[in-house]
Amino acid sequence: MMGFIKFLAFISIVYGVVGLILRGVKKGADREADSQKGNAYYKPKRVPVFKAPVYFMLAGFFTFILGSMVVRVAPQEVGILITPSGVSSDELLTGWHVVAPWNEIKFMDKTEWVYTFTHKATEGSVHGSDAIWAPTKDGIKVGFDVSVSWRVDPKNASWIFENISAQDGTDEGRYRWIEENIIRTKTKSGLALMVSNYSPIEVYSNKREELQARTAAKLAEEFRKVNLILMHVDLREVFYNPEYEKAINDKKLAEQEALRLVEVTKQKEEQLKQAEIEKNISIEQAKGESEALQIKGQSISNNPKVIQLEWINKWDGKLPSIMTGNGSSLLMNIDPNK
DSSP: OOOHHHHHHHHHHHHHHHHHHHHHHHHHHHHHHHHTOOTTTTTOOOOOOSSSSHHHHHHHHHOHHHHEEEEOOOOOEEEEEEEEEEEOOOOBSEEEEEETTEEEEEEEESSEEEEEESTTTTTSSSSOOEEEEEEESOOEEEEEEEEEEEEGGGGGGHHHHSSOOOOSSHHHHHHHIIIHHHHHHHHHHHHHHHHHTHHHHHHHTTTTTHHHHHHHHHHHHHHHHTEEEEEEEEEEEEEEOOHHHHHHHHHHHHHHHHHHHHHHHHHHHHHHHHHHHHHHHHHHHHHHHHHHHHHHHHHHOOOOOOHHHHHHOOOOOOOEEEEEEEEEEEEEOTTTTO
């Protein structure tokens, strides 16, 4: 928009200058015509007349100056006002602003930046393995993949512009310096300080969310001191060194084996109890049968006719084919149908 206004102002200035030139040419032609009025072969030159060229030129000039004084700050930026006396503490936030022509405007990015620490060489902000290793309260070092989201405080961007130089002359160089010397160092020290309050198992499992929240609170406090805003801290992954991880796995396997043996022992105990119960049942059954036989024997000895009664009760109605008696055997083929 401002570029178009400046373009129109430039056209107006050109129009006014050309008009003044042509007006001077016309006046010269008029004077020559006055001197040649008596010459029959003279033909006066036709020169286009530009009306009010001075007004066009002045209007264009003031429009150009006004366009140069009006500055638009985009939503993703914050404007830094540089006056002849130095950097102003009054930041230009999103919108249109009128700035004196002797002042200069620099723009800074106020969007969110992300710095990532990771043990994977191709994913982090630094080439190579860059995970954060911090000791727990047990002295065991634990590794962390961490992402830190941050941005410049728009209301204090002038302090950052004035106190943190752009190493390569660009704003991106300034932000890279912030990441390497503030974000990186503060995150490492803050996380190490928080991790020292937890055990390795707590960091890895049930206290991980609490550790992340406490680390974020600590970093937010540190960032405010240098006019930066912390957006998020994400503990993306937690891991142990290989030796400690192997020891943990071996311990877990041993615990699982112990639990398995306990279950086996319980099963064996249950089987023994069941066998004891079944043995007792068998003993009781045998005792019952023995007592029954004794009672039956006594009954037979006391009353021999009980055997005949028992034989009668069990007879199926068929005559036997062999009968014994008086010390000799008699084979008889008795057919009840004959």
